[in-house]
Amino acid sequence: MWIIVFGLLYGFARMLKNQQITSNSPKKIAKGSLAEGINILDGVILVKSRNTITAFEAKCTHLGCQLKHSENGIIRCSCHGSAFNDKGAAVKGPAFKSLTKLSIKQANDSQMLEIQMP
Numbered sequence: 225m226w227i228i229v230f231g232l233l234y235g236f237a238r239m240l241k242n243q244q245i246t247s248n249s250p251k252k253i254a255k256g257s258l259a260e261g262i263n264i265l266d267g268v269i270l271v272k273s274r275n276t277i278t279a280f281e282a283k284c285t286h287l288g289c290q291l292k293h294s295e296n297g298i299i300r301c302s303c304h305g306s307a308f309n310d311k312g313a314a315v316k317g318p319a320f321k322s323l324t325k326l327s328i329k330q331a332n333d334s335q336m337l338e339i340q341m342p
Contacts, residue, residue: 250339277328278325284303284319
């Protein structure tokens with residue numbers, strides 16, 4: 225029984241450690257700084273594919289841990305091992321919900337992207 229309680233407390237502590245407080249103001253990111261594929265920058269996942277850019281919140285849908293790593297087109301959560309593809313869909317649990325998609329607007333100078341945070 226104590227092992228279960230310890231496991232739950234440990235998981236909760238890791239989740240709190242990895243959470244990041246974000247504001248609702250848009251984040252500005254230079255369009256030219258994005259490589260083809262998955263880019264994880266400042267709490268945002270940007271997927272660049274040819275002329276298309278898609279944005280997701282860099283927060284795991286399992287317990288809210290920050291997503292910081294990607295490898296071979298898969299975004300991985302270091303807390304509990306969930307994985308997401310470049311479309312934001314969960315491909316490995318414990319998370320089962322897709323990543324939160326974010327709105328992107330082109331800033332006035334056309335070289336900057338404005339990503340609206342939730």
